[in-house]
Amino acid sequence: MGLQMTRAPHRPGLLCCLALALTGCGFDPGPGAMKLSLNPASEKALADAPKERAALEVLLERLFGTRAGPRYELIDAWKEDGTDPKHPDRMLEGGARAEFSPEQWSAIVAANRERLAYEISHAPNADSSAALADTYPSLAESAELFRTQCLHCHGVEGGGDGPTGATISPKPRDFRKGIFKFTAVKDKARPRREDLEELLERGVDGTAMPSFLRLSLPEREGLVDYVRLLAIRGEVESLLVAGFQDDEEIDDAAAAEALEIVWGRWQKAREKVIAFDGVVPPDSPAMRARGRELFLDPKRGNCVSCHGAEGKGDGALAFKTDAQGRKTPAYRDDWGFEIMPRDFTSGVFRGGSRPIDIYRRVYAGINGTPMPGIGETKGPDGELLLSHEDLWALVHYVRSLAERAH
Amino acid sequence: MRALVATLFALFAALAVWSFAVAPAHGWAMPENVATLGTSVDELFGKIQWIVGAFFVLTVGGLAWIVWRSAQGGGGARSALASHTKLEVLWTVVPGAILVWLALVQIAPWEAMKFSSSIPRSADGKPKPPLCEVWASQFDWRALYPGADGRCGTGDDLHSPYELVVPVNEPVVLALHSRDVIHSFFVPSFRLKQDILPGRETLVWFECTKPGTYDLLCAELCGWGHYKMAGSVRALPRAEYEQFLERKTRELSSNGMEDTK
Ligand SMILES: [Cu+2]
Numbered sequence: 043m044g045l046q047m048t049r050a051p052h053r054p055g056l057l058c059c060l061a062l063a064l065t066g067c068g069f070d071p072g073p074g075a076m077k078l079s080l081n082p083a084s085e086k087a088l089a090d091a092p093k094e095r096a097a098l099e100v101l102l103e104r105l106f107g108t109r110a111g112p113r114y115e116l117i118d119a120w121k122e123d124g125t126d127p128k129h130p131d132r133m134l135e136g137g138a139r140a141e142f143s144p145e146q147w148s149a150i151v152a153a154n155r156e157r158l159a160y161e162i163s164h165a166p167n168a169d170s171s172a173a174l175a176d177t178y179p180s181l182a183e184s185a186e187l188f189r190t191q192c193l194h195c196h197g198v199e200g201g202g203d204g205p206t207g208a209t210i211s212p213k214p215r216d217f218r219k220g221i222f223k224f225t226a227v228k229d230k231a232r233p234r235r236e237d238l239e240e241l242l243e244r245g246v247d248g249t250a251m252p253s254f255l256r257l258s259l260p261e262r263e264g265l266v267d268y269v270r271l272l273a274i275r276g277e278v279e280s281l282l283v284a285g286f287q288d289d290e291e292i293d294d295a296a297a298a299e300a301l302e303i304v305w306g307r308w309q310k311a312r313e314k315v316i317a318f319d320g321v322v323p324p325d326s327p328a329m330r331a332r333g334r335e336l337f338l339d340p341k342r343g344n345c346v347s348c349h350g351a352e353g354k355g356d357g358a359l360a361f362k363t364d365a366q367g368r369k370t371p372a373y374r375d376d377w378g379f380e381i382m383p384r385d386f387t388s389g390v391f392r393g394g395s396r397p398i399d400i401y402r403r404v405y406a407g408i409n410g411t412p413m414p415g416i417g418e419t420k421g422p423d424g425e426l427l428l429s430h431e432d433l434w435a436l437v438h439y440v441r442s443l444a445e446r447a448h
Numbered sequence: 449m450r451a452l453v454a455t456l457f458a459l460f461a462a463l464a465v466w467s468f469a470v471a472p473a474h475g476w477a478m479p480e481n482v483a484t485l486g487t488s489v490d491e492l493f494g495k496i497q498w499i500v501g502a503f504f505v506l507t508v509g510g511l512a513w514i515v516w517r518s519a520q521g522g523g524g525a526r527s528a529l530a531s532h533t534k535l536e537v538l539w540t541v542v543p544g545a546i547l548v549w550l551a552l553v554q555i556a557p558w559e560a561m562k563f564s565s566s567i568p569r570s571a572d573g574k575p576k577p578p579l580c581e582v583w584a585s586q587f588d589w590r591a592l593y594p595g596a597d598g599r600c601g602t603g604d605d606l607h608s609p610y611e612l613v614v615p616v617n618e619p620v621v622l623a624l625h626s627r628d629v630i631h632s633f634f635v636p637s638f639r640l641k642q643d644i645l646p647g648r649e650t651l652v653w654f655e656c657t658k659p660g661t662y663d664l665l666c667a668e669l670c671g672w673g674h675y676k677m678a679g680s681v682r683a684l685p686r687a688e689y690e691q692f693l694e695r696k697t698r699e700l701s702s703n704g705m706e707d708t709k
Binding site for chain 2: 244253255317320321322325396402442444
């Protein structure tokens with residue numbers, strides 16, 4: 043790589059010293075600066091309970107470490123599970139590299155062979171599994187990469203509150219709720235590792251979220267580990283605070299329990315993958331026509347209510363009219379920001395434009411937004427409202443709206 | 449004091465010459481050229497650098513010499529109106545001639561690179577059709593390969609976000625588009641830079657001579673996120689390129705079952 047946007051040697055360097063010397067104001071980060079702070083929501087809830095607030099800080103730091111030394115506290119249940127090479131973050135604090143045996147690394151490489159095919163064929167040294175093992179970053183290294191690449195949008199704790207984030211729409215994701223939009227899973231499950239990996243490869247089209255394809259694969263894997271850490275930390279934090287509001291203690295036992303609950307949520311992803319066990323019905327004018335009918339039918343698809351008859355995202359439910367008669371967005375997402383249904387004619391699909399991507403959006407909806415899933419919705423007769431064919435017809439129709447006029 | 453100033457002038461010139469001389473060894477220069485047309489750009493660049501370098505040393509050296517001489521008390525007073533006609537004609541005509549000469553020698557490389565008549569032809573003699581469309585938008589790149597219908601902008605397009613994949617050792621024509629504002633398609637390793645205007649299709653072509661991954665940058669300040677408008681060009685041997693297309697085509701009919709394993 044010639045011009046690198048990544049991994050420039052992180053040397054604060056001469057310039058910085060010079061600037062400091064000139065301005066005379068030394069910068070001392072102090073011992074607290076490397077801490078991960080509490081969620082403002084927790085601060086508010088614990089405003090009158092300084093003891094609990096302090097306990098929460100200590101517990102979170104014990105479970106997840108600091109920015110400089112992020113870690114996962116091992117809980118007994120995981121030790122019994124043994125180690126799973128596809129989930130390096132399951133292993134000891136500080137990331138995984140040292141923990142893998144050569145066999146485990148060959149397993150990782152085998153699992154990633156298709157995606158690694160290019161890197162393997164062009165690796166400077168032929169032994170790419172060794173190369174991957176050598177380059178798999180520790181959690182601390184990934185936290186540093188997160189600091190340089192993601193923090194200015196996603197914030198120190200992954201709260202979506204970085205300085206750049208203030209000016210953009212949609213807002214950078216707040217990881218702390220554990221809600222992710224563009225996943226392959228249903229029932230609001232947490233994303234799979236692969237969902238986050240693919241996301242970092244392709245970015246979110248039409249938003250500020252860029253692709254990080256230019257980072258190496260191990261670097262992206264490491265970032266996924268760290269995003270998961272921030273999300274799990276945020277979820278544990280809000281569970282503990284919710285417990286406090288139900289008059290429970292914030293103590294070791296509660297923290298271990300919260301961690302297991304949250305970890306359980308993340309482990310379920312694998313059982314929740316949306317897939318269609320059969321041959322995808324091909325695109326055809328007949329399928330599109332059928333999709334259009336469902337799209338417009340208020341009793342079946344009813345997409346029209348939000349996305350509008352032309353799919354421009356201007357359906358009746360999308361707007362509300364304020365006292366002055368102005369139209370404003372009717373919906374807010376789970377993070378509290380105004381949101382509009384997608385305009386399909388823009389040709390931009392944020393979660394990917396392949397039929398299977400759209401299928402998953404239509405099947406399970408988009409987490410954290412009003413976009414409903416319709417894959418398992420039952421009709422008044424107790425039967426599924428839409429057949430698989432119907433769903434694929436909707437997919438083909440929605441994708442056809444994004445075609446350019448010829 | 450004047451002696452110090454003269455020395456600084458001279459040092460400055462020496463430093464500039466030194467930095468150009470050692471640049472390639474330190475990776476401060478352009479990355480290695482890996483495209484056929486890049487050679488002519490590099491030659492032109494080299495010529496211009498020598499000329500500019502020579503004049504730079506000449507003028508800064510002259511300046512240093514004059515300051516030095518007057519610091520030693522030499523030179524004497526001069527009227528502001530004093531002039532030397534022959535010298536002035538010389539330093540107007542010589543650089544002028546060099547500029548005209550440069551304007552002439554750059555015509556051929558420019559024509560080969562940018563003229564629509566230079567777009568490589570296929571076997572049937574017609575201009576080669578674009579391999580794919582490259583869409584720039586605030587702030588990303590997206591390559592769109594035509595599917596079975598041979599056209600872009602339809603449902604069977606193959607999307608490659610942030611990564612343009614091309615075969616090596618054959619001419620590649622691209623159709624550049626912008627979704628919003630003016631961007632500029634820049635691949636330093638190909639010595640190729642082309643502005644992209646919204647609402648218009650711009651063709652470029654190149655032939656990459658070495659498999660590898662190269663930077664694809666936006667070279668037109670296009671908004672706050674311009675800095676992150678960075679993608680890559682991956683140049684592959686023909687067979688691997690075909691595999692890439694096959695994989696993308698397969699993804700289009702994926703039922704997601706491979707994700708459940
Ligand atoms: Cu741009």
